[in-house]
Amino acid sequence: MDGDLPAILPDTVFGHDINFTSCQETEPHYHFAAREFKAIGGSWFVARNVTLNFDDVPVFWLPFILQSSGSGRHSGILTPRFSVNDIVRTSRGHTRRVSNIGFFWAINDYADATVALDWWSDNFTALTGGFRYRVTQKFLDGRTNVRRFWKVEGGSELSFDTGHNWQMDERTSIRVSARYASSSQFVRENSFDPREITQSIDSDGGLNRRFDWGTLSLSANRRRFLSDDRVEMTLPTASLSLKTITLFKAPDSRAKFFNNMTWSGSARYSKSTVDRAAQADSAFSENLADVSNTRGSVSSSFNLGAFSWNQNLSFTGLSVLDVPALVA
Secondary structure (H helix, E strand, O other), rough: EEEEEEEEEEOOOEEEEEEEEOOOOOOOEEEEEEEEEEEEEOOOEEEEEEEEEEOOOOEEEEEEEEOOOOOOOOOOEOOOOOOHHHHOOOOOOOOOOEEEEEEEOOOOOOEEEEEEEEEEEEEEEEEEEEEEEEEEOOEEEEEEEEEEEOOOOOEEEEEEEEEEEEOOOOOOEEEEEEEOOOHHHHHHOOOOOOOHHHHHHEEHHHHHHHHOOOEEEEEEEEEEEOOOOOOOEEEEEEEEEEEEEEEEOOOOOOOOOOOOEEEEEEEEEEEEEEEEEOOOOHOOHHHHOOEEEEEEEEEEEEOOOEEEEEEEEEEEEEOOOOOOOEEE
């Protein structure tokens, strides 16, 4: 930083025609130039009539800037997001949008929280609250975000997403993630991202546990497709893999043809449902009906030298739900 500093007080520094930058090069690639400058407590500064310069060429102007100058993890005001067209409209039909107006709270070294306001003229006002944590020593991390929308025409919408991971020990891990939106139509109408318009709102969770005798996995997932409000859910999915067992153990020098045979086995079960939009009884179509699908399998394998004998048993059950009596 360089410039004129006419007043330096214990907790406040005043200056004018100040140049400052965060670039670490000896010859900075860019810098800010402020007509008036004030640093408060060594951790905050505010400047007025600010230009962003690359070398000596000004490329952007701001009426003021407020920024933290402290290092490390600390609480502070979030940087708002907006475009030039949100300040100077190019047409009467253009709507303005300003987002990320809020505060970041560094609770401690392991957790933080945010609250932010999002305003879109002639559309909605939204408030977002977020919480994150990471405890490296416990192999635990997660996040939760909740967002409430107040629409201009009246009414409100709610959405949230959360995700958590915990490696309990070297043998056990748990994961949970969930997303929810009270109105998929609201998402389609207010998103500029084509991937978001066609994507699904997913939730899933699972538990993996490794035992001395095998491994057990349990999981579930739910997908809500924004394109047609179709809901696909699998609850549960369970799989069990047994550790390979050696039968009739014997040293190679005394082994006969049946010694050191190995056996392994596994099993799997899942139940899934597809929930589609309701149909009129008079126009019922089985292809558009709700369905439930159950699958299961058990497998086993014996191995003796180059000889292998595999067995497998599987079953599948498909049910069409809510079939009208006249159709049935």
